[in-house]
Amino acid sequence: MKRAMIAIVFFAALVGIWQLAVASGRWSPVLLPSPLSVLDYLWSAVRDGSLLEASLVTLRRLAVGYAIGVILGLPLGLLSATSQYAQDTLGSLALGLQTLPSVCWVPLALLWFGQSEGAMLFVVVMGTMWSVVIATETGAKTIPPIYARAARTMGSEGLHKWTRVILPASLPFLVSGMKQGWAFAWRSLMAAEIFVTILSGFGLGQLLHYGRELNAMDQVIGVMLVIVAIGLIADKLIFAPIENFLHERWGTGLRGA
Amino acid sequence: MNDMLMPSEIVAERPAKLVVEGVTKWFRTPRTTVLALDNLSLTLAPGEFICLVGPSGCGKSTLLDIIAGLTKADAGRVLVDDQLVAGPGRHRLVMFQESALFPWLNVFGNVMFGLKLRPDLTAEQRRQIAREHLQLVGLEKFADANVHELSGGMKQRVALARALAPDPRTLLMDEPMASLDALTREQLYADIQQIWESRRKTIIFVTHNVREAVCLGDRVILMTGSPGRVREEFAISLPRPRDINSVALAEYAQRITVALKDYMSSEVAE
Numbered sequence: 001m002k003r004a005m006i007a008i009v010f011f012a013a014l015v016g017i018w019q020l021a022v023a024s025g026r027w028s029p030v031l032l033p034s035p036l037s038v039l040d041y042l043w044s045a046v047r048d049g050s051l052l053e054a055s056l057v058t059l060r061r062l063a064v065g066y067a068i069g070v071i072l073g074l075p076l077g078l079l080s081a082t083s084q085y086a087q088d089t090l091g092s093l094a095l096g097l098q099t100l101p102s103v104c105w106v107p108l109a110l111l112w113f114g115q116s117e118g119a120m121l122f123v124v125v126m127g128t129m130w131s132v133v134i135a136t137e138t139g140a141k142t143i144p145p146i147y148a149r150a151a152r153t154m155g156s157e158g159l160h161k162w163t164r165v166i167l168p169a170s171l172p173f174l175v176s177g178m179k180q181g182w183a184f185a186w187r188s189l190m191a192a193e194i195f196v197t198i199l200s201g202f203g204l205g206q207l208l209h210y211g212r213e214l215n216a217m218d219q220v221i222g223v224m225l226v227i228v229a230i231g232l233i234a235d236k237l238i239f240a241p242i243e244n245f246l247h248e249r250w251g252t253g254l255r256g257a
Numbered sequence: 258m259n260d261m262l263m264p265s266e267i268v269a270e271r272p273a274k275l276v277v278e279g280v281t282k283w284f285r286t287p288r289t290t291v292l293a294l295d296n297l298s299l300t301l302a303p304g305e306f307i308c309l310v311g312p313s314g315c316g317k318s319t320l321l322d323i324i325a326g327l328t329k330a331d332a333g334r335v336l337v338d339d340q341l342v343a344g345p346g347r348h349r350l351v352m353f354q355e356s357a358l359f360p361w362l363n364v365f366g367n368v369m370f371g372l373k374l375r376p377d378l379t380a381e382q383r384r385q386i387a388r389e390h391l392q393l394v395g396l397e398k399f400a401d402a403n404v405h406e407l408s409g410g411m412k413q414r415v416a417l418a419r420a421l422a423p424d425p426r427t428l429l430m431d432e433p434m435a436s437l438d439a440l441t442r443e444q445l446y447a448d449i450q451q452i453w454e455s456r457r458k459t460i461i462f463v464t465h466n467v468r469e470a471v472c473l474g475d476r477v478i479l480m481t482g483s484p485g486r487v488r489e490e491f492a493i494s495l496p497r498p499r500d501i502n503s504v505a506l507a508e509y510a511q512r513i514t515v516a517l518k519d520y521m522s523s524e525v526a527e
Contacts, residue, residue: 150357153325154371154423155347164370168361250360251405 033218038225041218050207051226058189058203059230065121066185069128070178076129077136077177078170087137094133102127102188106195115198120189123196127188132181139173140166172246179239186231204230272304272459273337273348273426275324280333282319282485293319295484296333306453306460308470308477310513312521316485317463318354321429324461325351337427347374350425354432356412358404364391364415365400371423390418393452410441417449421456430462434469443501446472450498467517468510472501477513481520488520 015035021027022034029037045051080091105123113119143166151165167174193205204223211219246252277299284291293316301307309317322328324335326345335342337349350371358367368390372383391397394414404412413433420428434442450473453460464470470477477491491513495505 146353146355146357147359149327150351150353150359151370152327152345153347153349153351154419155345155374156370160374165359169359171361249363249403249405251403 030215030217033221037218038222041216041222042225045219045222050202051223054202054204054207054223055226055230057201058193058205061117061120061124061193061201061203062185062189065124065189066128066182068121069125069185070132070181072125073129073132073181074136074174074177077133078140078166080133080137081140090133091137094130094137097126098130098134102184103191103195105188106192109192110196115196117198117200119196120192120198123192124185124189127191128181128185131184132177135177135180136170136174139177140170142173143169172250172252175239175242175246179235179243182234182239183231186234190227270348270424270426272457274303274339275299275301275427275459275461276336276339277320277324278334278336280320280323280330280335282316282323282328283331292484294323294330295486297485297487298333299478299487301459301461304457304459306462306473306475308462308464308474309480310464310467310470310477310517311480311485312482312517313465315480315482317480318431319485320480321351321431321461321463324427325349325429327351347371347423348426349429350420350423350427351429351431352413352416352420352433354435356404356409356416356436358412358415358419360404362404363400364396364402364404364407367404367415368419368422371419375423386422387418390422391415393421394418394448408441409437410445413437413445414448417452421452421458426459428458428460430460432463432465434464434466442469446501447498449473454497467514468501468506471495471506471509471513472499479513479517479520481517481524483524489516 019035022029022032042051076086076090076094080086080094102123105126106119109119109122113122147165147169148161151161156165189203190205190208193203194209197206197209204227208220208223208227211217211223277297280294280297281292282294284293297316297320299307309320311317319328323330324342326335326342326349342349359370362370365387368387369383372378372386375383378386388397388400391400394417396411396414396418399407399411399415404415407415416433434445437445446469462470462473467477471491471493474493477493478487479489479491480486481488491509493509495503495509499506
């Protein structure tokens with residue numbers, strides 16, 4: 001309860017400062033709309049359905065791209081952690097491509113796939129996969145070898161060893177890899193949506209882009225708020241419970257230390 | 258202990274006869290090659306408890322790994338009940354130095370791990386055996402606890418329960434007390450002796466603590482390193498249960514320690 005109160009006061013104070021800045025009159029309302037006008041935009045966009053539709057389009061792209069990125073990235077990361085050859089080749093490739101800002105994939109995607117969902121998906125997968133590979137590889141390499149040895153003495157070999165020992169032992173790193181992948185997927189999708197204008201669906205990034213074209217600053221800020229909110233909600237609803245469970249099982253984490 | 262069904266009533270594997278014949282192991286690094294075990298032989302009668310004692314790096318843990326089947330010897334062989342050891346097997350379970358418990362499983366899950374690899378048991382039998390073994394080590398109340406919530410001594414008790422539950426014929430213990438405090442160790446000496454009396458496993462216990470070895474073993478086997486060799490054997494004829502603080506035990510330990518020091522100083526002289 002106390003934590004919720006502190007958070008509410010903090011965010012209310014932020015909005016208050018914003019309102020004060022608007023009220024000071026130093027900036028044109030075109031460049032700095034008031035919180036109320038942003039709220040007004042959000043409300044109208046909710047009512048005419050454009051915001052919900054854009055969110056759904058974006059979330060669908062995100063879910064598909066992220067899922068592909070994780071499904072490809074996790075096994076490649078584990079492979080890279082267990083085989084020296086895979087690390088020298090695949091690991092180096094992942095490290096190199098991971099440093100490439102995902103927006104850099106956009107020109108290539110546009111030339112390869114044209115103004116299509118495929119281009120969008122490609123950018124998201126490229127943005128997600130390599131960071132998942134790196135995070136998983138780093139994590140899996142720190143698993144104490146004694147777990148696998150103990151498991152072997154008890155008769156755990158092959159597939160059983162992978163599914164019952166290596167995989168659960170690397171869970172904390174897999175989750176941090178997936179979380180990192182999520183952050184990258186979200187960023188790349190926004191980059192892709194702003195740059196790739198397609199007719200097959202109008203996402204949040206495009207909504208943001210047209211806000212700029214129309215000089216509708218209330219729309220720009222409103223959509224940004226929605227993007228931030230979706231990121232926060234995904235973290236709280238999907239990753240926080242998993243991380244809490246892991247911290248409790250493993251006895252890790254700083255809180256309570 | 259209470260009146261519930263005890264493990265021996267469900268599972269009763271007889272202890273194994275263990276023969277180590279001329280085992281030799283080299284460790285190769287890019288710079289040097291070290292002879293870790295030099296033509297080492299050892300025979301354990303079924304149900305015998307022996308302690309391997311020696312300084313760090315004398316190859317005792319390597320020998321244990323070879324017997325467990327985790328490491329291959331360069332020469333020689335290990336026979337369990339006249340069967341050649343080719344790899345790890347559930348009849349030779351290892352209790353490791355540091356706690357090798359799995360942090361992703363709770364206490365009960367850890368004890369169940371080896372049991373789940375026994376297709377001959379039903380799910381209910383497995384749970385029953387796991388419960389009994391937690392009871393055997395006095396941790397039945399901690400079945401649902403997470404591993405990190407246990408003290409060092411409790412962790413090693415769980416590790417003991419995990420190693421005993423699948424009913425191996427041989428138990429290999431690799432310095433299981435090394436990280437525990439003295440009081441916890443004393444309690445565990447008593448427990449291990451009691452459990453060994455009731456469950457009769459062939460046990461190899463590796464340690465660098467001579468008193469610990471005298472307290473637990475039927476025989477104490479003295480090893481020295483570079484290359485790892487068996488130097489001398491001491492049969493310990495003290496009555497059980499033994500108290501690590503008893504005078505008679507201290508005298509044995511004294512004799513063995515002197516012998517160990519002699520071997521080590523003569524090695525330095527060489």
